[in-house]
Structure formats: structure tokens, C-alpha cells
Amino acid sequence: MLLAGKTVIVSGVGAGLGHRxxxxxxxxxxxxxxxxxxxxxxxxxxxxxxxEG
Structure with a gap:
């Protein structure tokens, strides 16, 4: 769990790379x-x- 406790801002989540x-x-x-x-x-x-939100 490398990202446990971290918050990441991700843009372009509608499709493609941002979503992944x-x-x-x-x-x-x-x-x-x-x-x-x-x-x-x-x-x-x-x-x-x-x-689950």
C-alpha cells in the first residue's frame, strides 16, 4: 500500500489516463x-x- 494515507489530485478522469x-x-x-x-x-x-464513495 504505497499510497496509503496519501491524497492525490487527478485531472482528466472522464476517460483515458486520468481515469486509470x-x-x-x-x-x-x-x-x-x-x-x-x-x-x-x-x-x-x-x-x-x-x-463506495
Whole structure:
């Protein structure tokens, strides 16, 4: 758990690299602060990355 206790700001989470980076951060025990171009993309990605919130 390399990222346990760490917070990472990730932009461009709507698709592609940003989305994958955020998934990796959460999977490795960190917290991801997400940014996307639209609220709809942000909500969709947040639900996919961490369904528990």
C-alpha cells in the first residue's frame, strides 16, 4: 500500500489516463481528488472508480 494515507489530485478522469491513474490510487489505498470537464463525467467516473464513495 504505497499510497496509503496519501491524497492525490487527478485531472482528466472522464476517460483515458486520468481515469486509470485515479483507479490505481484508490486501489493502492490512497485518496483521489477528481477533476473532469463536466459534472456528468465526474459523477460517472467517481462511481466507477470508488462505488463506495
Amino acid at each position: 491513474v485515479a483507479e490505481t490510487v484508490v486501489r493502492d489505498g490512497g485518496r483521489a481528488v477528481l477533476g473532469a470537464r463536466t459534472a456528468a463525467n465526474l459523477a460517472k467516473s467517481a462511481a466507477e472508480i470508488d462505488p
